Amino acid sequence: MTEALPESAVSIQLSVPASILPASLVVLSLAFLFALLLRKKKQSRKKGQSDWSIPHLDRHADLDSFFHNWNPAVKVASLFLYCFLVVSLKTLVCSAAALMISILAVYFSKLPWRRSLQRLAAMSGFLIMFLLVLPFTSKEQPGEILLIFPLFPGFPFHLNGFLLALTIVVKACAIALLMEPMLGTSTFSATLQGFSRIGIPSPIIQMILLSHRYLFVFQQELVRMLRSMRVRGFTARTDILTMKTMGNFFGMLFINSYDRTQKVYEAMLCRGYRGDFPTFHTQEVNGKDLAKGGMWIMIGFILLLTELMPSLPSP
Template sequence: ANPEIHISGTALAAALACLAVLIIPIFLLIRKKRRTRGTSGRGEPDWSVPAIAAYADRISFFHQWDTRIKVVSLFFFCFMVVALRTLCWSTFAFGLSLLAVIVCRIPFKRALQRLLAMAGFLSMFLVAVPFTAPLRSGETLIYLCGIPGYPFHTGGFFMALIIVVKACAIALMMEPLLGTAPLADTLQGLSRLGLPPAMGQMILLCHRYIFVFLHEITRMYRGMRVRGFVPGSNIATMHAMGNFFGMLFVRSFDRTQRVHEAMLCRGYNGNFPSYVRFESTGRDWVKGALWGIAGLFLLFADRVFGPPF
């Protein structure tokens, strides 16, 4: 029989109160820092520069690495991380990814923003899976007051936690993979590895002009507020927002037509000119081998020495 733990309503309320006491001050502190920081002293941002390549000109272990070998090696490492089954070695993989972010000399704020973007989904995953996971032999069942028919499976919680840790490890690896070289160079390296050129061009143009369209959204919405628009939950707001998105679509479509015509005038024939010459050295192959060995070691240790969770 599986061991059971019954938690009363008082104990559950006390635990939730302690959690709120820990989380709410942190949230308020972050919110206060954002308000005080503001936008003073900052000029108008250059919306034509893709944010992903903002730190591609730095010098680090990952910046001075052949893009083709870097992409293959880090993707292989990520696939090995996905195959892990235990929390111990998944956490070790997360530590390696965190170390890679530090070594690539990209501000950790970018990686933190990437993790925060995933936090909502991963949090719900941690909440839902322990109550819906199948019963495992020997796992502890925790019965909470108010939901006696849905026990909290500790095995399901550990399974969800492993998935969350692996997802965070792979998300952190996207910084050294994509942020240590210009996006055009990365896509050019992928095309040398077999990515269709048309797909690379679409990714490059979409990434570049999404910031232009975000700037257009900000400018249009600011104009609406200057003219007295106050958002609310009524028909007038829905009508105004419908016009807003319709005008945004029309302007975006017109802009894409102008951009395409300008490209044709400059000799575009379906291919972007490439000025990148990839020359791999022995050091590049050694770096790739190190990351490949790290991924294989994690998988081997996970299968042979891994603890139950």
């Protein structure tokens, strides 16, 4: 049993495709570097002040592309299913292929890269934790490759754990990059109509619409309140005074919002609200929309089936 160990270790080393690993590493590190740069630039521009602005999802919904000309209901339904297929991938090779497809999708959607990169940056904290922790804590498997660093002999670096973490990161990036083409290429209400067509109940859709509308109102209120706090000499620190001030601040924000609800509701009733928002534009689904949807789902299944072929390694 012990004699068989080194042999199987070698075979695993060979079965990791030598070209994919460095390639995906390069892509990833570039993406993260870019995202970090973006963040830093934004921070330096604001001079230490945090940015609490809320992005407009559908700012570029009036362009003309593969995704823009796609019926929102079919788009949301098929890409949502596709995302689940990508999540089900287990190998690095297929996940990297999915990442490439997503990069192409962002390219063909003609949307600016900035928002997509911001999405990657938003996940980076959570994903970097996996990249740093998994290689050192994953379960030891017979015949796997361990790298032992000279300074930390107690913490061997598991190649399997690293590959698992990398697969997770690649899958997460693949799906996150697909979000802008999926959600940013139709107007927000059309996208939500798409979600309601795939079975989300209409009261919830209305709540989402209304909440989304009021996010911007409260964001402005928040900026205004914070500004007046700064004028009075408040600076956030790690102390009990900051927590007390912020506690009162949140209390005020919630009370304001609660007081507003009644007014909002009455204003809605005045304008004839009867429990749902009427929609005036319902795009017809044509054969082309369905063909696009079918294509995406097929790509997802092809990726999934490729994995089942015995020639590919499963890290």
